[in-house]
Amino acid sequence: MLALEYRRSPARFLTVRGASSTRFGARMSGALATNVAPLRLVNHAEPARPATGWTRLKPLLSGICGSDLSLLTGRSSPYLGALVSMPFVPGHEVVAETLDDLPGLARGTRVVVDPVLSCVARAVPPCRWCQVGRHSRCDRITGGRLAAGLQTGFCTDTGGGWSRRMLAHASQLHPVPDGLDDHRAVLTEPLACAIHSVRRVAIPDGAAALVVGAGTVGLLTVLALRAATRVGPIYVIAKHGHQRERARALGATEVFEPSRAARALRRACGGTLEHPVLGPEFLLGGADLAYECSGAASGLDTALRLVRAGGTVVLSGMPSGRVDLTPVWFRELRLVGSYASDGRGVPEGADGASTADAAGAADGSGVAEPGDEPADRAGQFAEALTLAAAAPLDGYVNAVYSLSRWREAIGHAARAGELGTIKVAFDPRRN
Template sequence: MNLTLEYHRSPVRYMTTRTATGTSVGGRASGWMAANLSPLRLLNRPEPRLPGAGWTRVRPRLSGICGSDLGLLTGRNSPYLSALISLPFTPGHEVVGDTLDDLPDLPKGTRVVLDPVLGCVPRGLEPCAGCAADQPSRCDHITAGRVSAGMQTGYCADTGGGWSRVFVAHASQLHRVPDTVDDERAVLVEPLACAIHTVRRAPIPDGASVLVVGAGTVGLLTTMALREYTKAGPIYVIARYGHQRELAREAGATEVLASDRAARALRRATGGFLARPERGSEYLLGGVDLAFDCTAGSGLDTALRVVRAGGTVVMSGMPNAGVDLTPLWFRELNLVGAYCSGGHDFPDALALAQSAPLTGYVDAVYPLSRWRDAIGHASAAGRLGSVKVAFDPTKDQ
């Protein structure tokens, strides 16, 4: 049998969790409520079946807890996504594990990381326009084919996910991990690939000034990707906690800013005029060339307010809050989305993982049996001094 954490639809629990973990309840208390009220169940299930040729079972070594997972468990994810999943599903899409079946280029026992997007190739379909362009994150067929609906592994009832002892994946989703990359680095490869994809979503001129809003896992990895794959000039990072400020500097930040002083600090650094509206946050007339929103909260609002006229805002954090779009209109900004990774980002992420300053990022690992503790910790990771919390499904206690 396969020990697995399953997510089941429960409108009552969804609304209760969303209310209980609202803005009036924050930090660790919010995480504990999400864990205790969320519709997760720890169950023993049969292993998922192989959907066809080219598929293998995978036994996770480590599986990360992502911000989108927390958004799901706290009822903050948009209902837009509800049409792109199948229930019940097992979460977990940041995975390093071992294959359990022989494939032509991946013999049994190969250590792999997972590209979770379930595009046309694993679904056994003729490529749509996105997949034909080697951009499976733009797949139009994620509700069709040989497996049930699911934008990714971790949201699909037929594949299982990383929060279990066994799930299934197609060979096209798997990337061999070099021996020089340990498990703690390997479990960060998927979010690192997403960060690389993010910085490639918009042209970044040589010497451009860049702001990264947020210094959690996504923000820190985006800062690394900016330094490695672009010729950006000054990179400013907004960080909330002390350990994040230190890690942002190690990742390549030129200057680290406090969230409540960001507009004023950027006015001094880039020039411009600080405007103070009757209601709402202050903003710049002037500012940085580009901003990357790497949060799941108010980061987009901040980014829109500190980018120069005609500049670009790239949104990589999953949105879950309303935002005033007036700056987008008035300053004629470019707003760009960045979802998952592209076709070439995983090999680059595996290469960067070997040299990037990732030591200590995974500092809390839990067995599946302690899932409530894990969710509570991940929800308060910033305040508790953590970056990435993960499950080790191989452990009992």
């Protein structure tokens, strides 16, 4: 069975990390990942189900995510090293076919995978977060019957979507409607994450939102903001022309090039533009909240500089690099993380947090304290499947490769924006 396997190699990781940190290395990150990162095409034995409630899967499409690229280019944080097991097969954005019968899920069913390996999959008593359906916060992702792994695609026991076979627990699987093709279905996981991110904070009607970055995460965040909230204007910072066109099609009010974002947002939202002796300009004023979707230090720095005092910045992209947090202190900003998605409904206050007014916090910021998210969180994967079928997402998966062409695929994904691509995926069935 063919699979792409990532093995622990501190020397290779540090080599690609050091090279990627240079300006030249950043431009060559795809080449570095394919030539230096410890990723190899191997032949694995067919996986065996570890217990009842599990099924083998045949991946049909599996996306290449920004977090995968961060790992392969050495930009991922060492913090995450304790939460994975080696070697592992990457791939957590997966549409697949079940190969075994499960209760209520017959063999041959097309499914998408919620990748978080929470308490139920690990056969341990549910932690406080899994008890209330917020499995993205699971405290036991290194315990139980499985090797450590925050998600499928980072766990040696489950495999991942960059292979011809993998394993998944029934609790992770969501049937795909017959009318939804594979190219849209594979976007379900990142779209569920986007829906989760816009529900992480209460957004008052008419609030001005800024989305920094217009790759897959940023574009799907624009879609989720329009579909799931009553947000007002949505401003997007996008590097490339095709990204700007797609952002407008999903409901962006205005789209800015990075070099003119501060001035353009000042005209749109008001405030004054300030120019430090050293460092980028910033606003006194700006958007009510911002979503950092690039996963780059420069993107977070931009977001912090362009939201108003008392505003909120949501980390949707996986953060990397050093950032000046002075605006968080000086402008009393809220910095909120958003990871994965929640799969079940949660009653108000069930996690022990105080109840927040859905219209906004008492200080008028329109943002609840972290942990006070709106309670209507039922079925974010089901919501994403419905939205994936209805939204204008044709052509988002516009580069598909076989596993044997993995070097070309990773190189393409690393340069997706400049090549006019949104999502690159593997079709493991191809030779």
